[in-house]
Amino acid sequence: MSEQIEKAFQKQQGIFQNAKVAGKKSVKNNRWYKEVGLGFKTPKEAIEGHYIDKKCPFTGDVSIRGRILTGEIISTKMKRTIIIRREYLHFISKYNRYEKRHKNLAAHMSPAFIGVQQGDSVTVGQCRPLSKTVRFNVLKVQKKVVKGAKNFAKF
Amino acid sequence: MGISRDSRHKRSASGAKRAQYRKKRKFELGRQAANTKLGAKRIHEVRTRGGNRKFRAMRLDAGNFSWGSEAISRKTRIVAVVYNSSNNELVRTATLVKNAIVQIDATPFRQWYEAHYATPIGARKGKGAVKVESEEINKARSNHVQRKVEARKDDAKVDPALDHQFAAGRLYACLSSRPGQSGRADGYILEGQELAFYIRKLKK
Numbered sequence: 001m002s003e004q005i006e007k008a009f010q011k012q013q014g015i016f017q018n019a020k021v022a023g024k025k026s027v028k029n030n031r032w033y034k035e036v037g038l039g040f041k042t043p044k045e046a047i048e049g050h051y052i053d054k055k056c057p058f059t060g061d062v063s064i065r066g067r068i069l070t071g072e073i074i075s076t077k078m079k080r081t082i083i084i085r086r087e088y089l090h091f092i093s094k095y096n097r098y099e100k101r102h103k104n105l106a107a108h109m110s111p112a113f114i115g116v117q118q119g120d121s122v123t124v125g126q127c128r129p130l131s132k133t134v135r136f137n138v139l140k141v142q143k144k145v146v147k148g149a150k151n152f153a154k155f
Numbered sequence: 156m157g158i159s160r161d162s163r164h165k166r167s168a169s170g171a172k173r174a175q176y177r178k179k180r181k182f183e184l185g186r187q188a189a190n191t192k193l194g195a196k197r198i199h200e201v202r203t204r205g206g207n208r209k210f211r212a213m214r215l216d217a218g219n220f221s222w223g224s225e226a227i228s229r230k231t232r233i234v235a236v237v238y239n240s241s242n243n244e245l246v247r248t249a250t251l252v253k254n255a256i257v258q259i260d261a262t263p264f265r266q267w268y269e270a271h272y273a274t275p276i277g278a279r280k281g282k283g284a285v286k287v288e289s290e291e292i293n294k295a296r297s298n299h300v301q302r303k304v305e306a307r308k309d310d311a312k313v314d315p316a317l318d319h320q321f322a323a324g325r326l327y328a329c330l331s332s333r334p335g336q337s338g339r340a341d342g343y344i345l346e347g348q349e350l351a352f353y354i355r356k357l358k359k
Binding site: 004 | 162165168223224225240241254310312346347348349352353356
């Protein structure tokens with residue numbers, strides 16, 4: 001279908017697509033998905049969608065273990081990955097005061113999450129290294145609540 | 156040579172150049188690529204970390220291929236490398252790598268099919284005289300076996316795209332093993348959507 005953009009055939013590794021069709025089962029989407037655990041709900045788009053992403057925590061070959069962090073999205077320009085900003089306060093004991101610091105984090109975002117924009121809050125879970133800087137995978141998106149959201153935010 | 160697989164030579168995520176503070180270590184080593192070609196079998200054994208071995212196939216000509224929907228595998232000759240999604244150069248030089256699309260000899264699969272279902276496959280339509288039914292189809296079978304074969308005939312339908320390939324005697328298959336690591340060129344016969352996808356790529 002339309003997700004075959006690459007030069008190699010994209011498919012979920014491990015599921016056999018070409019079983020001899022005896023009856024009506026061929027109409028159903030022969031898709032594998034899993035629950036990532038820790039109480040995170042697997043999105044409907046992951047179960048019913050047609051995308052292929054081997055780095056997706058729900059339909060791909062990565063497990064979520066280790067740290068679970070949250071942050072605010074500052075960039076969604078990369079292909080299937082986002083940059084998150086995590087703010088924290090660092091205590092300076094001499095002055096008995098805090099200073100603001102931040103760290104950026106690159107996380108892989110599955111195509112299961114659609115309509116995600118800059119400014120949304122996101123929960124990410126640690127997984128094995130997916131690329132040079134990506135070690136986290138998006139598990140949940142909490143959209144930014146805009147005051148007066150009933151009006152059009154942008155057009 | 157000095158192929159190493161470390162990340163200390165790369166710039167850090169912020170772009171900073173990392174200073175070298177130690178020499179290359181043995182556990183970071185990389186070896187020359189196998190670039191397995193199509194030809195008479197030639198395999199080199201490599202001693203790896205922990206005393207284990209890898210079989211570097213330098214040349215291969217046959218492999219164990221599976222026909223998924225029928226759930227059988229047969230050892231077959233690899234005829235040609237036809238498509239590689241990573242690099243066209245690997246097609247030109249007939250290099251066997253994982254996920255390369257190759258053409259394999261169809262005869263072991265045809266023989267199995269005709270013995271199992273007792274129906275011809277890949278029969279050429281229209282051209283010339285009707286071919287004599289092969290020995291596999293008409294061989295003497297015991298009563299019990301004959302009844303089993305008759306019962307199977309309902310499931311004997313084969314996808315027309317595959318049938319076409321059987322007529323030509325060559326099937327498209329995809330390599331699923333890594334010849335430079337395991338020394339084998341095993342794979343599976345392309346069927347269904349995958350087959351349609353690659354046939355379209357080949358036509359271009």
